[in-house]
Structure formats: C-alpha cells, structure tokens
Amino acid sequence: MLFLSALLLLVAFLVGSLPLGYLLLSRAGVNTRLSNAHNLGVENMLRLVGPGLATASALLDAGKGLLAVLMASSLGLPEVSVLAALAAYLGHLNPPNALYRPLYGPAFGRVPPRGRGSLVLLGVLAGVAVTGAVPLWAAALPVVVYAGVTGYWGYVSAATLSGLAAFAAVVALLPIGVPAKLGALGLLVAAGWRFKENIGRMLDGTEPKFGEEVPLAGKRSDEVVAAFMIHPMTLENFWSAPRFAWLRPLVERGVISEASVRQMAANLRPMKVGELRGIRTPEGQSIRCYLLSSPLLPDVFDTNPELATRRAIEGARLAHELGAEVFGLGAFWSVVGNKGVDVQAAVPEITVTNGGAYTSGTIKAAIPGILKHFESEGRDLKAATAGIVGANGVVAFGIARTIAPQVAKIIMLGRNLDKLERSAATLRRANKDTEIVTTTDYAALTEADLIFTATSDPLPVIFPQHVKPGTWIFDEGRPADVDESVASIPGVRIIPGGVVRPPGGMTSNIDLQFGEGAVPACLAETLIIAATGEHGRKSLGPQTLSENINFFVEQAARLGFEVVD
Known part of the structure; x- marks a missing residue:
C-alpha cells in the first residue's frame, strides 16, 4: 500500500506539471512569451487571447488538478487524496526542467515560470470534495475567502494565501489523519514560497490588483515597455524598500548583523521593486518602465564580479518575462559582464544597453553651455586649468577631448597612470598648445579652475582639501563624486550632470535620488530605444559610437526629453 501511495503521488505530481495551457496557446498561434508567470491571470489572459482560449486554458489547469486527486482517491484513503492535491500543485509550480525543457526551445534555456496556479488549486479542492476526502463545506470555504479578499483588497496572491490558510485551519480541526493535515499545511507553505515576490511587491506597492491591466510588449501600439536595473548605494537605500524596512531595527539593536544582511542581499535574485508611469x-x-533590483551593495561589484554578472543576466531574463523590449543597466550594473556584452549574449531575446551613448550625449550637450557661462562671468577660459577626474574611463576621456582645445592646461586624474599616459599622448598630438599632465594624486586638483568628474566610485572622491575657492565642478559621477562639504567653499559651483527629465508627468513609487520627475541619462537611453524601436543603437562594451551619441541627442529632443541643468 505504501508503494502504491507513493506511485500515485508521483503520478499526481507529473499530471500537475503538464503544460496544458502552454500547449493550447502555442497551437493557437499565441505569442507564449507574453503568457508567463508575470503576465498571466484570468483577467489578462482574457485580454490577451479572448474569452474562448482563456476559458479553455483555465479549464485545463483546473482539470489536471481534479484528475490528479481523482486518480489518488482510488486507494480510498483521504490522506492520500489531500497529499495528491499538494503533489499536483507542486508539479504545476515546479515542472521538471529535464522533462519539459525541449518543449520550449533553446531560446528559453529553462522551463519558464508558471502562473499562480489558482485554477489548479480550484481543481484539487473540487477533487477532495468530490472524493469525500474532506467535507464539501471545508473545500468551499477557501473559495469563499478567496472571493471575499479579492473583492475587498484586490490582491489575488493575498486572496489565494488567505483561502489556503482557511483550508489548512479547517483540515487541522477535522477528524482526519495527520498526513492530510500536513498536506493542507503544505499547500499553504508552497503557495507562500511561490508568492514571496508577490508579497514583496504588495509591500512596495507595485503588485497589480485584480482587474488592473498588465502591459504586454507589442500588444498596444501606443505603449512600449522597458525595464531598468538598479541597486542600493548604501544600507540606507536598502532600508528604504518597504519589503526590507523591518530589518533595520533588528540590525540597529544588534539582533541581526550587517554582515548577515549583506549575505542575504547577495543571495536574492532580481525582483521588481518599482515602476515609472506617466511618461x-x-x-x-x-x-512604461519597470524598475528591477538585485540588492547588491557597491563593494560587491568589485569583490564578486561573477555574482554581479549572474544577477544582471537573471535581471534581463526577468525583464523579458515581464514583457519588456529593452533592458537597461544602471549604476554599477552598467560595468558588469564586459559592460553588458556578456549579459546580451546570455539573453539574446531582449535588447540590453548600458546607457553610455546618451550619457555621453548629455555631457556633450552640456559642456558648451558650462564653458560659455564660465566666460560670461569674467573668467578667462583660455588661461584656465581643467581637472578631469576618472580620465581612465570612456566618458571622462571624452570630456578631456572636448575641452582640451579650449583651455591652457588639462590635469588627467585616474587610477592607472600607464593608461592615462597613453590617453594623454593622444590628446597632446591633437592639442599642441595645451599642457596636459597625468596624475593619480587628488591634491593636484587644487590648481584647477574647472573640474569635470565621472568616476564609478561608490563614495565621494573629491573633498574640500582638493578644491580651491571659485572652482566650477561638473559632477557626472553616479553616485556623486563630490562630497557635500565641498559646497561650503567660497565661490564653488557644483553642477550635476547626466540627469534627464522625460516627457509627460512621470511618477514613481520609489525615490531614484535624481530629483522629482528626473532620471539618469542611462535610464533615459533605455526609454528612447523602446520609444524609437532603434534596438541597434544599444550601448554595449567600452566603445561608444559618435553616430549613436548624436542619434540619442537628436531623438531625445524630438521625444521631449530635457537635460536638467
């Protein structure tokens, strides 16, 4: 009997794992990329495929749950029937990759995640009621609770968990064997684990409610969907996410160590944490732009670049599953995987960009105005000394190349002196009347009348001891390269760079820390690619084409993006 019970539970798992909805939709010619765990749901399936296919798909999901329990009931043991319900649900949530991977083709790399499985649960509840494993009222109670919570609150995931909690509580009180009680509890635990990200999105305010349309890439001609990867710059940013706010008092009281929080962050896969609307x-x-995050802190990008690249690849896959057409890499994500090259190679189904072209474009557009304003206040530009911080990088070197013909002296500051010298040699050949020096010492900046900085350091690198009174500083670093204390120096002017205001009235549920209604230029590039459909203009690797820089500057102006001065 034990062997037969185990065999029936295995069969229930396999029946639950059957991709019947996928097979139906693919045979009907539906783009199954859009029918995934994030875009599924009865209401969205109705919009995606119409009532006929949506109803058929729903009946197939419910039917496989019912069938799994009916087969297990042949033993006449209520405990086995309830455990079969759990097995079928687990099969739906965790289909064997080895078994179904060939069905989806090489583009997926794995079996795509399934939906919430609410209809499978409806089927297994019908099964345990029909077979008499539990009383009819006990099987009907979770459905009533589900309907009530959905109608009152609107969150389908919360309604599912509430219904299963009611079911587990009722079964615990019934005169039925312990295995059945554990099976009912197992349904709640399995759903809780499956919905952990939905719970986080409910806390963050980004979980769609029942009846709210989830945008599907290519489904509406007047809307495009993009996604952008962010990360916390400090632990303070980490706490700002409501889903993690509960950790802060525990760390402050010493209950949980900061190291434990960092380890937890390193183990978290990318998640949807926000959304930009109104553009x-x-x-x-x-x-519409989804904000995704794997909460790695800045130091991890240096100490564990392999982990950072893996998380960026997972973020690109999540963006694809959400229906985004373009995936942007922000802040330190922009340098992982050979500046996005490896990420694009791993996930070719979606366009990946590091945002370098439009970032350079905003600088190119801003510098003439800055220099003109500098002269308009009586400063002698031809006699000025300009410091270029982060000159080993592409962006900062581009700045040096732009201003070298217009000033008397350039101080190129970076970490790699040999590389600086090679770059300086290039500038010297083109600008024979400009003195160009290289250094790794920030103290050299005290000579500068103008400082242009564009590093990828997680903390400020320019402090009061590096700046003389009256210096103008163009800070392109994100996070900022200039410490707040520098503003107290007499006559110093700090100009933020690379900040853009998209067209329309943009709203966001989280603070991107670029000012109200503003985004970084790398995010704006992601939006521009989505809006124009010019996916070949993406920025990948260390090189940025001049023609692409000009393209983004022109298209940004046409689409209504404004550089914030």
Whole structure:
C-alpha cells in the first residue's frame, strides 16, 4: 500500500506539471512569451487571447488538478487524496526542467515560470470534495475567502494565501489523519514560497490588483515597455524598500548583523521593486518602465564580479518575462559582464544597453553651455586649468577631448597612470598648445579652475582639501563624486550632470535620488530605444559610437526629453 501511495503521488505530481495551457496557446498561434508567470491571470489572459482560449486554458489547469486527486482517491484513503492535491500543485509550480525543457526551445534555456496556479488549486479542492476526502463545506470555504479578499483588497496572491490558510485551519480541526493535515499545511507553505515576490511587491506597492491591466510588449501600439536595473548605494537605500524596512531595527539593536544582511542581499535574485508611469511623448506614445533590483551593495561589484554578472543576466531574463523590449543597466550594473556584452549574449531575446551613448550625449550637450557661462562671468577660459577626474574611463576621456582645445592646461586624474599616459599622448598630438599632465594624486586638483568628474566610485572622491575657492565642478559621477562639504567653499559651483527629465508627468513609487520627475541619462537611453524601436543603437562594451551619441541627442529632443541643468 505504501508503494502504491507513493506511485500515485508521483503520478499526481507529473499530471500537475503538464503544460496544458502552454500547449493550447502555442497551437493557437499565441505569442507564449507574453503568457508567463508575470503576465498571466484570468483577467489578462482574457485580454490577451479572448474569452474562448482563456476559458479553455483555465479549464485545463483546473482539470489536471481534479484528475490528479481523482486518480489518488482510488486507494480510498483521504490522506492520500489531500497529499495528491499538494503533489499536483507542486508539479504545476515546479515542472521538471529535464522533462519539459525541449518543449520550449533553446531560446528559453529553462522551463519558464508558471502562473499562480489558482485554477489548479480550484481543481484539487473540487477533487477532495468530490472524493469525500474532506467535507464539501471545508473545500468551499477557501473559495469563499478567496472571493471575499479579492473583492475587498484586490490582491489575488493575498486572496489565494488567505483561502489556503482557511483550508489548512479547517483540515487541522477535522477528524482526519495527520498526513492530510500536513498536506493542507503544505499547500499553504508552497503557495507562500511561490508568492514571496508577490508579497514583496504588495509591500512596495507595485503588485497589480485584480482587474488592473498588465502591459504586454507589442500588444498596444501606443505603449512600449522597458525595464531598468538598479541597486542600493548604501544600507540606507536598502532600508528604504518597504519589503526590507523591518530589518533595520533588528540590525540597529544588534539582533541581526550587517554582515548577515549583506549575505542575504547577495543571495536574492532580481525582483521588481518599482515602476515609472506617466511618461508620454508629444506623439502620444506611452512608455512604461519597470524598475528591477538585485540588492547588491557597491563593494560587491568589485569583490564578486561573477555574482554581479549572474544577477544582471537573471535581471534581463526577468525583464523579458515581464514583457519588456529593452533592458537597461544602471549604476554599477552598467560595468558588469564586459559592460553588458556578456549579459546580451546570455539573453539574446531582449535588447540590453548600458546607457553610455546618451550619457555621453548629455555631457556633450552640456559642456558648451558650462564653458560659455564660465566666460560670461569674467573668467578667462583660455588661461584656465581643467581637472578631469576618472580620465581612465570612456566618458571622462571624452570630456578631456572636448575641452582640451579650449583651455591652457588639462590635469588627467585616474587610477592607472600607464593608461592615462597613453590617453594623454593622444590628446597632446591633437592639442599642441595645451599642457596636459597625468596624475593619480587628488591634491593636484587644487590648481584647477574647472573640474569635470565621472568616476564609478561608490563614495565621494573629491573633498574640500582638493578644491580651491571659485572652482566650477561638473559632477557626472553616479553616485556623486563630490562630497557635500565641498559646497561650503567660497565661490564653488557644483553642477550635476547626466540627469534627464522625460516627457509627460512621470511618477514613481520609489525615490531614484535624481530629483522629482528626473532620471539618469542611462535610464533615459533605455526609454528612447523602446520609444524609437532603434534596438541597434544599444550601448554595449567600452566603445561608444559618435553616430549613436548624436542619434540619442537628436531623438531625445524630438521625444521631449530635457537635460536638467
């Protein structure tokens, strides 16, 4: 009997794992990329495929749950029937990759995640009621609770968990064997684990409610969907996410160590933490952008670049599953995986960009105005000394190349002196009248009348001891390269760079720390690619084409993006 019970539970698991909905939709010619765990749901399936296919798909999911329990009931043991319900649900949530991987083709790399499985649960509840494993009222109670919570609160995941909690509580009180009680509890635990990200999104305010349309890439001609990867710069940023706010008092009281929080962050896969809405071009096109995060802190990008690259690849896959057409890499994500090259190679189904072209474009557009304003206040530009911080990088070197013909002296500051010298040699050949020096010492900046800084350091690198009174500083670093204390020096002017205001009235549920209604230029590049459909303009690797820089500057102006001065 034990062997037969185990065999029936295995069969229930396999029946539950059957991708019946996928097979139905793919045979009907539906783009199954859009029917995934993030875009599924009865209401969205109705919009995606119409009532006929949506109803058929729903009946197939419910039917496989019912069938799994009916087969297990042949032993006449209520405990086995309830455990079969759990097995079928687990099969739906965790289909064997080895078994179904060939079905989806090489583009997926793995079996795509399934939906919430609410209809499978409905089927297994019907099964335990029909077979008499539990009383009819006990099986009907979770459905009533589900309907009540959905109608009152609107969160389907919360309604599912509430219904299963009611079911587990009722079964615990019934005169039935312990295995059945554990099976009912197992349904709640399995759903809780499956919905952990939904719970986080409910806390963050980004979980769609029942009846709210989830945008599907390519489904609406007037809306495009993009995604952008961010990360916390400090633990303070980490606490700002509501889903993690409960950890802060525990760390402050010493209950949990900061090292434990960092370890937890390193183990978390990418998640949807926010959304930009209200971006609309003059032509009436809407751009929606999902904000994704794997909460790695800045030091991890240096100490464990392999982990950072893996998380970026997972973020690209999540963006694809959400229906985004373009995936942008922000802050330190922009340098992982050979500046996005490896990420694009791993996930070719979605366009990946590091945002370098438009970032360079905003600088190119801003510098003439800065220099003109500098002269308009009586400063002698031809006699000025300009410091270029982060000159080993592409962006900062581009700045040096732009201003070298216009000033008397350039101080190129970076970490790698040999590389600086090679770059300086290039500038010297083109600008024979400009003195160009290289250094790794920030003290050299005290000579500078103008400082242009664009590093990838997680903390400020320029402090009061590096700056003389009256210096103008263009800070392109994100996070900022200039410490707040520098502003107290007499006559110093700090100009933030690379900040853009998208068209329309943009709203966001989280603070991106670029000012109200503003985004970094690398995010704006992601939006522009989505809006124009010019996916070949993406920025990958260390090189940025001049023609792409000009393209983004021109298209940004056409679409209504404004550089914040």
